[in-house]
Amino acid sequence: MGRKKIEIKFINDEKNRLVTFAKRKSGLFKKAYELSVLCECEIALLVFTRSNRLYQYASVTVEHALQRLKKHHRANEFLSNSDMERVSD
Incomplete structure (x- = not known):
């Protein structure tokens, strides 16, 4: 039996929101790490919270990833929240 699909919406209760965030x-x-190892790709992931805390994961240094980003003129794929909302419906 699979997991129940949850509605993706803002969590009003701060305690529940913090637990969900963590x-x-x-x-x-973990998924970023697995993708970097399984597919031998470089990943830099930045997460900024509402309270301006920064969390990051990088399979290489973030500086290295940013240098590579500057060399690219455009992304092969770019998705926003609205794109993801359409895909998940």
């Missing part, structure tokens, strides 16, 4: 951040960083 769990999902850990999951996101």
Whole structure:
């Protein structure tokens, strides 16, 4: 039996929001690590919270990833929140 799909919306309760953030951040960083190892790609992931805290994961240094970013004229794929909302419906 699969997991129940949850509605993606803002979590009003601060305690629940912080718990969800911590769990999902850990999951996101784990997925980034796995993708970098399995597919031998470089990943730099930056997360800024509402309270301006910065969390980062990088398979290489963030500086190295930013240098590579500056050399590219455009992304092969770029998705925004509105794109993801359409895809997940």
